Amino acid sequence: MKKNDNHISIMIGSLLVMLGILLPTIVESSSTYMIENMEASILLRDSGKLVIISILYVAKYTMIFFFIFFGGILVIHGKFNRNGNLIWQLLYALTILLILFIYNYLHKEGFSYIGILLTLAILLFIQGFIPRRKNFYLIYSVLLFIVLLAMSWMQLIPWLSKFGIGTNDIATSLKIADHYLTGNYLLNTLASLFFILFLIISVILTFLLNLLNKRIIAMEKIQEGEQELKAARIALVESKLHEEINSLVHDLKTPLTTMEGLSSLIKMRLEKSGETSIKNYLERMGSSIQKMNDMISEILYEHNKQPISIKELLEYVTSHLILAEQNIEIVVNLEGNLPPICVNKIRFSRAISNLLENAISSMAGKAGSIHVNVNRVDKHIVFRIIDNGQGIKTSHLHAIWDEGFSTRNSSGIGLSFVKSVVENHHGTIQVSSVPGSHTQMNIILPIHEEGEKAYEYNNLSR
Amino acid sequence: MKQFIPTFIGICLACFLLTFEMVNPSSGKINTYPNLPVPIAMEDILITSAGQAVESAVLKSIADNLNLESDYRPRALATDLYEYKSVVMIVGYSKNGLSQTLRNVKEEFHRAKELVQEAEKNSIPVILVDISGVLREDETTWGLLESIIPHTTYYIGLKNSKHSRDLRMLLKEHHVPTTLVNEIKEIEVPFNSAYR
Known part of the structure; x- marks a missing residue:
C-alpha cells in the first residue's frame, strides 16, 4: 500500500470512529x-411494541459499532500497514477497547x-x-455487520444478564419491561433465535469464503502452471521454427554458389570468344547473386553488419512499405552530411518497417502523417518516428517491449524484435506518447568511427 | 495456530471479567415479610421515579390492575404531594430516561430526596420499589437507594441482586419493613397488602 493510501485509510478510519462515537448524540431522537x-x-x-423497539435497538447499536470496528481496522491498517499478524491483531483489539472505553465514558450507557x-x-x-485480497474490506464489512447483528441480539438475551452481558441502559429497560409483560419469554426466544441465526450465518459465510479462497488459490496455481507450460511450448516451437528457417535460408546459398560459379565460368569462356554484351549481362547477374548472398548472410548472422547511407536505408524501407489505400503521408527529413551507419541492413530495415507499420496501424484507417526525422547528435544518429495516431496508454508504455504484448491481437513480437535489433547495434530505443495525440519513437545509434571494426563475422557469410 | 492467540486472549479476559459479574448469592440476613400484615398507606397514590428508569411504568400498570387510585408522574416534585396520601417511588437510574427530562443526575437526586423528605414531614407513607435487580446496579442507582431508604416506610425489591448484602444492611439499619420477591409480577401481592 502506498503512503498516500495509508493516509487516506487513517483519515477515513478516524472519521468513521468519530461518527460512531458521536452517533448516539446525532440520533438521540431514536432513544x-x-x-x-x-x-x-x-x-x-x-409486548408487540417491544419487538419493534428491539429491532430498532439492534439497528442503532449495530450501526454505531460498525463504524467503530470498521474505522478501527482502517486506522490500524493505514498506520501499521500489516494485516493479519499477531501484533497487528493485538493492536486492533487494544484500539477498539480504547475507543469503546471512551464511548462508555462519554455516553455512560454502561456497555459491558x-x-x-x-x-x-x-x-x-x-x-x-x-x-x-483486493476485496478484503468489502468481505470484512459484510462479516462484521453480521457478527455485530448477532452480538447486538445477544445483548438482549435476558438469561445472559447474570453473566454481565447486555448491561447497557436501553437493553436493561427492554429486559425489565419484557420481564413484567412476558416473564422474559419474548426476548429469551426472539433474541436467542436471532443471535444464533446471525452467528451461524457468519460462521457459514466465513467457512464458504475460506473454501472459495482456497479454490481461487488452487486455480491461480493451475493457471500459472498452464501459462508456464504454454510459454515453454511456444518457445520450443519458435526455436524449432527458427532453426528450420535458418537451415532453409542456408540451403538457398548452395544453388546460389553454383550459379555464381557457373556464371564466372561462362564469363571466362565468353572473354575468350570476345562476346561483350552477354558478358555485361553476366556481370550484372553475378552482382545480383552477390547481393542476394549478402542478404542471406545478414538474415542468418545478426552480427553481420555493413556501412550503409541512411538515405539508402530509408528508401529501401519505404519502398517495401504497403500503405493499402490509406491516406497516410510519410515525410522523411534527413539532416545534411549524415555519416553512413554500420548496420545489419535486413534486420535494421525490418525494425524500422515494424515501427512504421505500427504507426500506420495506430491511425485506425484514418488519414494521418508519419514523420521520420534523422539527425546527428554528438556521436550518435537519432531516428525520430512521429505519428499522429491514437497513441499508447501510459499504463502500456513499459509493457510494449515485452514479448507477446499486444493490444491488437497480433503476435506481440514486433516491438520486442525492434528493441533486440537496436540493442544488438549498441543503440537504445525510447518511446513517448500522449493518448489521442501522438507517439514518438526514438532510436539512438552510435556512429562508428573510421577504422573501427565495422564488419563483424563478415567472413562467415562467404 | 498463532493467529488465534488474540482470540484466545479475548475469551480468557471475558471469562476473567465474568467472575466479577456473576452474582454472589451470599447476602446479609434480614427478616422479610411475604406481605404486610396491615395496610400502611391509603389512596390516592403518587407513582413516581427516582432515576427516571422506564420500568417505573410497571408500578402504574400494577396499580391499575389492582384498581388502586393512582397517578403516574415520574417527574413529580415535592410541591405536588398535597393531593396524594401515599407515594410509590421506583428506583433505577437510566441515562436515556433522564435525558428526556431537563434535569441532570444531581438535580434528580435532589428532587427524589426532597420528595421523600416532604412526604416524611407530612406523614405520607413512602413505598420504595426496586424491580431492576441485577440489571441496574450502577453507582447512581445505589446512591439513590442510600438517600431514599432512610425516609422509606416500606421496601419491595427483588431477591436477586449484587448489592443485596449492603442493601439489606441498610434496610435493617433504618428499620424498613422489607419484602423481597423472585419475579416482578409477584410484587402485586405485597403492593396490594400495603393498601388493603
Whole structure:
C-alpha cells in the first residue's frame, strides 16, 4: 500500500470512529422514541411494541459499532500497514477497547466489556479466514455487520444478564419491561433465535469464503502452471521454427554458389570468344547473386553488419512499405552530411518497417502523417518516428517491449524484435506518447568511427 | 495456530471479567415479610421515579390492575404531594430516561430526596420499589437507594441482586419493613397488602 493510501485509510478510519462515537448524540431522537414506546408498551401491556423497539435497538447499536470496528481496522491498517499478524491483531483489539472505553465514558450507557471482548474474539477469529485480497474490506464489512447483528441480539438475551452481558441502559429497560409483560419469554426466544441465526450465518459465510479462497488459490496455481507450460511450448516451437528457417535460408546459398560459379565460368569462356554484351549481362547477374548472398548472410548472422547511407536505408524501407489505400503521408527529413551507419541492413530495415507499420496501424484507417526525422547528435544518429495516431496508454508504455504484448491481437513480437535489433547495434530505443495525440519513437545509434571494426563475422557469410 | 492467540486472549479476559459479574448469592440476613400484615398507606397514590428508569411504568400498570387510585408522574416534585396520601417511588437510574427530562443526575437526586423528605414531614407513607435487580446496579442507582431508604416506610425489591448484602444492611439499619420477591409480577401481592 502506498503512503498516500495509508493516509487516506487513517483519515477515513478516524472519521468513521468519530461518527460512531458521536452517533448516539446525532440520533438521540431514536432513544426518545424507544423510551416512550417502552413506557407505552408497559402501560398498555403490549409486548408487540417491544419487538419493534428491539429491532430498532439492534439497528442503532449495530450501526454505531460498525463504524467503530470498521474505522478501527482502517486506522490500524493505514498506520501499521500489516494485516493479519499477531501484533497487528493485538493492536486492533487494544484500539477498539480504547475507543469503546471512551464511548462508555462519554455516553455512560454502561456497555459491558464482556460483550465487547467476545465480539472482538469472534472478529479476530474470523479475520484469520478472510483472504488478504483486493476485496478484503468489502468481505470484512459484510462479516462484521453480521457478527455485530448477532452480538447486538445477544445483548438482549435476558438469561445472559447474570453473566454481565447486555448491561447497557436501553437493553436493561427492554429486559425489565419484557420481564413484567412476558416473564422474559419474548426476548429469551426472539433474541436467542436471532443471535444464533446471525452467528451461524457468519460462521457459514466465513467457512464458504475460506473454501472459495482456497479454490481461487488452487486455480491461480493451475493457471500459472498452464501459462508456464504454454510459454515453454511456444518457445520450443519458435526455436524449432527458427532453426528450420535458418537451415532453409542456408540451403538457398548452395544453388546460389553454383550459379555464381557457373556464371564466372561462362564469363571466362565468353572473354575468350570476345562476346561483350552477354558478358555485361553476366556481370550484372553475378552482382545480383552477390547481393542476394549478402542478404542471406545478414538474415542468418545478426552480427553481420555493413556501412550503409541512411538515405539508402530509408528508401529501401519505404519502398517495401504497403500503405493499402490509406491516406497516410510519410515525410522523411534527413539532416545534411549524415555519416553512413554500420548496420545489419535486413534486420535494421525490418525494425524500422515494424515501427512504421505500427504507426500506420495506430491511425485506425484514418488519414494521418508519419514523420521520420534523422539527425546527428554528438556521436550518435537519432531516428525520430512521429505519428499522429491514437497513441499508447501510459499504463502500456513499459509493457510494449515485452514479448507477446499486444493490444491488437497480433503476435506481440514486433516491438520486442525492434528493441533486440537496436540493442544488438549498441543503440537504445525510447518511446513517448500522449493518448489521442501522438507517439514518438526514438532510436539512438552510435556512429562508428573510421577504422573501427565495422564488419563483424563478415567472413562467415562467404 | 498463532493467529488465534488474540482470540484466545479475548475469551480468557471475558471469562476473567465474568467472575466479577456473576452474582454472589451470599447476602446479609434480614427478616422479610411475604406481605404486610396491615395496610400502611391509603389512596390516592403518587407513582413516581427516582432515576427516571422506564420500568417505573410497571408500578402504574400494577396499580391499575389492582384498581388502586393512582397517578403516574415520574417527574413529580415535592410541591405536588398535597393531593396524594401515599407515594410509590421506583428506583433505577437510566441515562436515556433522564435525558428526556431537563434535569441532570444531581438535580434528580435532589428532587427524589426532597420528595421523600416532604412526604416524611407530612406523614405520607413512602413505598420504595426496586424491580431492576441485577440489571441496574450502577453507582447512581445505589446512591439513590442510600438517600431514599432512610425516609422509606416500606421496601419491595427483588431477591436477586449484587448489592443485596449492603442493601439489606441498610434496610435493617433504618428499620424498613422489607419484602423481597423472585419475579416482578409477584410484587402485586405485597403492593396490594400495603393498601388493603
